[in-house]
Amino acid sequence: MLKRIGLICDSTADFPKGLEEELGLHILPVHIMVDGQDHLHGRTISNREVVEALRKKREVFTKPFFPHECADFFEDLLDRYDRVVSFHLSTELSGNYNSAIAALNLMFEDEARRIKVMDLRGVSVSLGLVVKKAVELLHEDDNVDTLDTRLQPYLRDQFLGFTVQDLDWLKKGGRVSAFAAFVGGMLDIKPIIRLENAQLIPTDRMRGKKPALKRLVDMAETQYRKLDGNCDIWVAYNDNLDEAMVTRDRLANRLARRAEDIHLAEVGATISVHTGPGAVCIAMSPRVMHYPNFA
Numbered sequence: 001m002l003k004r005i006g007l008i009c010d011s012t013a014d015f016p017k018g019l020e021e022e023l024g025l026h027i028l029p030v031h032i033m034v035d036g037q038d039h040l041h042g043r044t045i046s047n048r049e050v051v052e053a054l055r056k057k058r059e060v061f062t063k064p065f066f067p068h069e070c071a072d073f074f075e076d077l078l079d080r081y082d083r084v085v086s087f088h089l090s091t092e093l094s095g096n097y098n099s100a101i102a103a104l105n106l107m108f109e110d111e112a113r114r115i116k117v118m119d120l121r122g123v124s125v126s127l128g129l130v131v132k133k134a135v136e137l138l139h140e141d142d143n144v145d146t147l148d149t150r151l152q153p154y155l156r157d158q159f160l161g162f163t164v165q166d167l168d169w170l171k172k173g174g175r176v177s178a179f180a181a182f183v184g185g186m187l188d189i190k191p192i193i194r195l196e197n198a199q200l201i202p203t204d205r206m207r208g209k210k211p212a213l214k215r216l217v218d219m220a221e222t223q224y225r226k227l228d229g230n231c232d233i234w235v236a237y238n239d240n241l242d243e244a245m246v247t248r249d250r251l252a253n254r255l256a257r258r259a260e261d262i263h264l265a266e267v268g269a270t271i272s273v274h275t276g277p278g279a280v281c282i283a284m285s286p287r288v289m290h291y292p293n294f295a
Contacts, residue, residue: 005081006084007024008026008028008084008086009025009088010028012030012096013268014236014267015125016234023132023135028065028070030063030096031062033062036059042269047269054277061273065096066099067106069103071104074103074107074111074115078114083115085115085118087118087130088119101117118148121198122195122198124268125267157285158285159195162216163216164275165209165277166278188207189207191206192204192212192216192219213247217250217282231286232263233257233263233282234284236265236279237265237266238278238280239277240278240279244280248262248264251282
């Protein structure tokens with residue numbers, strides 16, 4: 001018997017442990033290249049293996065899934081669901097969305113009509129938070145065709161800010177110049193990068209990791225006040241759980257919230273390739289107050 005809606009998310013989204021399964025998501029893996037060898041994120045290579053490769057300064061980069069891979073993934077779910085919704089990170093940051101759209105052109109027209117492909121204009125935990133909101137909204141009203149409109153407040157008011165340990169990874173991704181990375185390394189400069197208009201924009205520079213994390217907490221508190229405290233908050237980390245927990249405790253204290261209410265998530269391999277080990281990220285999104293379960 002067919003279920004109603006199959007939910008796909010590409011593997012660039014990051015979630016607190018166990019939430020992917022709780023939301024019923026099917027994860028579409030992107031490619032991770034390590035010294036020329038092709039891997040599928042979460043299938044043939046783990047987050048830990050990618051971090052180890054990065055620490056050893058091996059050549060690591062990511063590639064979108066191919067349209068034919070995506071089409072096969074879609075067709076498999078169409079055998080089990082009436083409709084399929086596929087969530088993807090910002091087109092400003094990756095070709096995943098475009099690859100998913102191209103996949104529709106490889107399918108029969110009646111199959112393609114049953115699939116909705118969405119650019120959620122986020123990345124990492126900000127993407128994960130908006131995917132969570134999308135699933136909540138579908139529980140509230142399972143009309144797939146109106147989901148874009150209903151998601152707009154969450155896309156508009158989402159927040160993502162992060163800092164990194166080493167500028168070399170941002171240099172490789174073209175986020176900073178080689179000269180800036182060299183000087184920044186000598187002076188221990190840590191950038192604060194925010195998600196703005198679906199792009200990652202450097203907004204501040206701090207000298208030292210602790211001041212950078214303090215500034216990140218300041219920015220998150222400002223956004224929290226704008227949302228009147230009615231938001232979900234996630235803190236993400238990359239091989240630096242202790243540092244993330246200290247940041248979470250500091251943020252919880254500033255917001256007068258329990259630290260346990262601010263969820264921790266591991267930065268996945270497809271993002272850590274660009275930020276490097278030691279990154280800390282804070283994301284938040286307005287909260288859906290209530291939704292009924294599916295019948």
